[in-house]
């Protein structure tokens with residue numbers, strides 16, 4: 001099919017600038033066998049649209065989206081994915097409200113529950129933009145970084161021993177212990193709140209918890225005005241590399257194989273472009289399988305490091321992708337790949353599947369902290385919102401079409417009970433019991 005080949009070739013060149021892609025000459029890795037990336041179906045030439053504009057933030061959660069473009073996985077299914085770097089999470093939110101027709105984005109990478117809150121107009125000044133969550137992009141790969149000024153306290157995942165130092169901080173410094181996340185009421189806020197709460201520290205009363213963009217969290221710690229921050233790799237990784245601080249806790253330690261960031265697209269785009277949505281999901285699934293393979297981590301780090309994407313050194317990205325962490329104030333080496341960012345395989349099944357049970361946790365946590373009083377107050381509301389937003393059905397269809405073995409495709413909406421490092425259990429069948437079991441809440 002010379003015409004299609006020429007199209008893909010032009011498309012690849014357009015997408016990658018000078019980099020020559022592999023959409024025609026060298027098809028993307030087909031893997032085969034265990035990871036399920038078996039056959040290479042031909043692109044559907046009858047897609048309703050040939051392009052989608054997707055926002056991303058330069059942290060490791062976006063890795064598979066970049067791989068999907070650079071390795072030609074989306075192009076293989078006939079879709080040009082235009083990846084547009086977002087300056088911040090608020091910018092991504094504002095751009096999806098605008099939509100690509102207005103110069104914004106059709107969808108993108110999200111912390112949860114951003115798509116749910118945008119759907120309800122809760123974080124968009126009342127403007128409701130219905131969205132669908134289509135896939136989970138990654139698990140783990142986030143961490144809580146702590147300043148070297150807290151070296152003596154050696155903060156780790158269990159904060160109980162260090163809690164008096166943190167709570168007593170005003171006595172020594174004249175201000176409270178200061179921590180930051182990059183966007184309120186979503187993942188990185190929730191991880192640090194969970195960690196503090198489990199250690200007996202009230203994040204709203206005992207410390208100062210601020211919203212600060214990633215780059216400024218780094219500078220804030222360097223300048224001694226921030227003791228801790230919660231964000232995605234490679235930022236926590238960089239503070240260790242630059243000897244500014246240390247990693248107190250990996251999110252993988254707080255909640256093994258936890259849900260991290262997700263692909264969410266405007267519902268109007270998906271409803272109007274069902275075939276193109278399938279192409280997007282098929283390309284993403286294959287990109288996640290590729291990104292997850294240990295032998296591809298070095299190439300992935302190279303890809304992400306370019307100016308067009310993360311503009312960060314390979315020397316920081318590659319160890320972060322390979323989970324070559326140094327943990328705690330004593331910088332204890334840890335090389336357990338099970339603690340690093342995961343894109344496809346895990347002990348809890350396929351990462352990419354957008355479990356409703358995992359989406360629900362973020363909304364239950366919103367209720368725990370009373371983030372949106374009068375707008376999101378009950379578990380019934382949370383469940384209804386998850387049902388409206390999460391499209392497991394679309395994921396299953398794409399996975400089946402792209403050759404994921406049936407045994408790897410979850411048949412239900414629940415991953416089952418989730419257990420945190422402090423022994424607390426989130427049973428999606430009984431979220432109230434989870435809320436009741438938490439000591440610190442609003």
Ligand code: CA
Nearest residue numbers: 061142187232
């Ligand atoms: Ca994250």
